[in-house]
Amino acid sequence: MIPVAGYSGGFFLIGETEVTEALYNSVNGTSSSSNLPKTAITRANANNAIEKINNITKLNFALPTSGQWLFAAKGGNKSQNYTYCGSNTPGDVAWYSANTSSKQTVKTKAPNELGIYDMSGNVAEMINSTSSYYNSYGGDYSCTSNNITNTSYQEIYYSKTYNNVGFRLVLTCP
Numbered sequence: 001m002i003p004v005a006g007y008s009g010g011f012f013l014i015g016e017t018e019v020t021e022a023l024y025n026s027v028n029g030t031s032s033s034s035n036l037p038k039t040a041i042t043r044a045n046a047n048n049a050i051e052k053i054n055n056i057t058k059l060n061f062a063l064p065t066s067g068q069w070l071f072a073a074k075g076g077n078k079s080q081n082y083t084y085c086g087s088n089t090p091g092d093v094a095w096y097s098a099n100t101s102s103k104q105t106v107k108t109k110a111p112n113e114l115g116i117y118d119m120s121g122n123v124a125e126m127i128n129s130t131s132s133y134y135n136s137y138g139g140d141y142s143c144t145s146n147n148i149t150n151t152s153y154q155e156i157y158y159s160k161t162y163n164n165v166g167f168r169l170v171l172t173c174p
Contacts, residue, residue: 006077075113085119086112094121
């Protein structure tokens with residue numbers, strides 16, 4: 001978990017990477033060593049996994065809010081005002097349509113200013129929302145460079161699965 005200070009909503013920790021298939025499968029009782037981001041799940045599946053993680057750790061993890069996600073993606077209080085999450089050159093920090101046609105192992109591109117990986121490209125990420133539609137941020141491997149900036153989002157249906165959407169954990173601290 002990476003500490004993120006300076007956010008107007010308070011201090012929080014955010015996952016260094018998206019939740020991997022290994023972590024997701026582990027909390028669901030199966031074995032995997034895959035460091036690919038976990039995708040092809042509904043938001044309810046993600047929340048169920050988070051609840052299991054919370055029961056195991058006795059902490060209160062959640063999906064990040066849009067504000068938390070955007071603040072962390074832009075580099076927090078260490079921001080260098082890059083176009084992408086950690087660089088002005090998309091290939092330095094992102095898997096996207098110009099360099100892949102599928103999701104990739106986490107942490108294979110450079111992190112942003114806070115040390116957070118894959119916030120541009122690879123897979124888009126769910127955020128905490130209560131509507132029947134919710135935004136996912138960061139773009140994904142099928143997007144062009146215009147759609148993986150540190151403010152890119154897409155509106156997707158709440159209960160549908162997507163092969164290009166995963167999730168990241170956040171822990172809000174009092």
